[in-house]
Amino acid sequence: MKFIPRHIPVKTGNVYIAVMTEAAAHSFDLHEGDRVVVTNLRTKKKITSILEISENHLPDTTIGILTSLWEKLDLKRGDRIKVGIAEKPQSIQYIRKKLDGGVLKDNEIDQIVKDVVAEDLSNVEMTYFVSGCYTHGLNDKETISLTKAIVRNGERLEFKDKYVVDKHCIGGVPGNRTTMIVVPIITAAGLKMPKTSSRAITSPSGTGDTMETLADVKNDAEELKKIAKHCNGFITWGGGVDLAAADDKMIRVRYPLKLDPEGMLFASIMAKKHSVSSNTVLIDIPYGPQAKVKTVKAAKVLGDKFEHIGDLLKMNLRVMISDGKQPIGKGIGPALEAIDVMNTLENNEYASQDLLVKSYTIAGTLLEMAKKAKKDKGYEMAKEILESGKALTQMQKIINYQGRKKFCGVGKFKKKVNASMSGKVIEINNKELARVARIAGAPKDPSAGLWVEAKIGDKVEKGDLLYTIYSNSKEKLNNVDDFCNKDCAYTIKPKK
């Protein structure tokens, strides 16, 4: 079947897409999502592509070729192409097996991950895989296979150090920027800590977003190796490197229904640690009514599973269960969190004590796990490193090596939220607080967010400041009004 190619200027990464009319597809018995081999008849170059069907907009003798395929085939005006049917990738049968409740073998999971990375699976096919994993779960062996397959089929940063340290927090707590305190402490202690963080998806800021107000976070693998050599570590956004590439692609189809199949969650977290060679890892599981994990009991169950998976991966892994009932620190939103972090690293009068305590606890545990500190001496060592100013110096060094950025400051408009009555703060709704920060513009506007003054247990008088909202848009600040009730996100128990 020979056709005239027509260039369609949409670039789709490594997914190669050809568009055929309904009539042509019907006459060749082809269906949307079928794989076809497209050959440039001048150069004889062949590329397997995914077929999309368009409603008779192009002539039947013409095939639309999206930019990535057009470039890969070196197509030029006047070229002719041939289209033939391609075999389905082998992994389709394994996806079907998982959807039918089967247990996948090591090589089967590897093939799926390979095809995901090669963009040989369509979104619909990947969705069936996610569905299968979600409905039937992944057993331990499958989880380990998936973890290893993700690492094997992605980029890696190799470090030969005996201890490569990492931490991970099962999110849901605003302002929880311990990473930016812990990495300076640990790397100042001479340990390797190559930390990749995510950006916000549904929160007002991820560590990637907060760090980005201070430094470049899109460093590539080469740069990261150099930074780690000079600074013992970094705080970067994972997306600049193709670590765990398969995971990023599968997240694309998990996003529409916000699905977190447990086995995939483990594999995703563990693969990211493995791909930067981490072997000494602390998992922080905050619990609270608005955190991802609601109760201590659920946190313990999840923690046990993490430890079990860690054992199977021969990783030195510990779990810490923490209080996720209220924000940690004072800032929420990229710039405001960055200010909070820098105050805390400086240990000045504005330093957030709760952020300090949590960071010492995490850093202390990691120092003990990596045999830098004796048992029960880690917390003290972490505190000493911070109080000596070494952690701050280390953070400045990391910022300089990643590429210092001009700080954007906080939003030019602000709005104070004051207590509507006198009494005691007994509850703070993290989700609502995060929503206020997002309505104010975070994380798209890094200057937007809020600064928390009152925490749970604080006694407040009527009119006392609970928190201040910052935004660069008056309209957005007004939108917050529409949303907020009195004491927005706060519950105050009145004085008797």
Next chain:
Amino acid sequence: MKFIPRHIPVKTGNVYIAVMTEAAAHSFDLHEGDRVVVTNLRTKKKITSILEISENHLPDTTIGILTSLWEKLDLKRGDRIKVGIAEKPQSIQYIRKKLDGGVLKDNEIDQIVKDVVAEDLSNVEMTYFVSGCYTHGLNDKETISLTKAIVRNGERLEFKDKYVVDKHCIGGVPGNRTTMIVVPIITAAGLKMPKTSSRAITSPSGTGDTMETLADVKNDAEELKKIAKHCNGFITWGGGVDLAAADDKMIRVRYPLKLDPEGMLFASIMAKKHSVSSNTVLIDIPYGPQAKVKTVKAAKVLGDKFEHIGDLLKMNLRVMISDGKQPIGKGIGPALEAIDVMNTLENNEYASQDLLVKSYTIAGTLLEMAKKAKKDKGYEMAKEILESGKALTQMQKIINYQGRKKFCGVGKFKKKVNASMSGKVIEINNKELARVARIAGAPKDPSAGLWVEAKIGDKVEKGDLLYTIYSNSKEKLNNVDDFCNKDCAYTIKPKK
């Protein structure tokens, strides 16, 4: 967010697609598959669209607009557009519920089907729905809800007759063109039989394809009403009318993994009957090693379910279990089946006796169900109608009303397959026979296919003709050779 629209010439039916660069999407916190409201700032017209992300090929200030959206928004060169975030359709939460194993309520299923028809659900979201139905099944109530929702949200052909007759065959048997014999008999008897058939997906021909060699099968609803008025019925392809539109769209995402969730299969078949007002239905379930249903036992189980669903829908429904071990009739492939059907309607010396017997059985049962024939007298009545020539006359009338086509004839190249030994035919592999017909070019080339001479039980001498393959391509005939072993698809038990 204001943007410059750029037209991307791909037409996607009623799915409206806007393409944003990765960088722009990131800065607005948008993800692939998000719904956005696109507004033409000149006309203020707004359309909810699905967002696709392209890798920085367009400038960040430009948004690619696919043809359907471009036209719907009346966009012109120089226009500017605004993009805002749209709410997710409500049905997303019901899809999630099904995927979590929940039982969907009537209104929830209706909302999903409504959103499917309105193209408000992306392929990934529809895939999750199919996965949920596949893994957790649909109970009777859900199946009925789905059936009714598909009918409610699609086009309908209303007939007021007391009996509107229909038949359906659970495929897998080549050459099984009883529909084209039964419809002429039933309509000649004065009963209404508005028959919509499918085209081949994996077989060498569907009734839609076979009928199309004789008459137009793409008639729209208006035409079909007129044809039914004059002829009491028709034999058309369902795709020309938007009957069961939701079903067609869901089949799109079932296709890549060839998933047939049972509840969806029932709903699909029943909705198609309902949408043409059928109330008197015979379901033919052939069983055999290569049919969709393998054993009598499995056929009975499926039959019971059909009868149960029929009861719940207050449909007069009967099930017939038939032998699907070998082809019915002699022709396989569109034109060859049409020849076979016309010979049989003419009841001439080439008429296929097995096709006649099966057609009389089906038509007879339907005549009894619709009270045209007394109990056990239907078969005889069907036979009389055919033998009198009335069915043939009726078929010619239907062909003329649908729009007679010039018959293409059989392929100009042929190849005979002869018995390699003397003995008795004890098995015919339907799947292999179908594959031979497809390799020869069917159904793309309607002249391609084969003509079967020997059936199970026939005694053959070495060199006797088993079947003849027809094709318009010598190359394709040679391909058959590469594939065929001796006695291709036939098993002959040698004489002792």
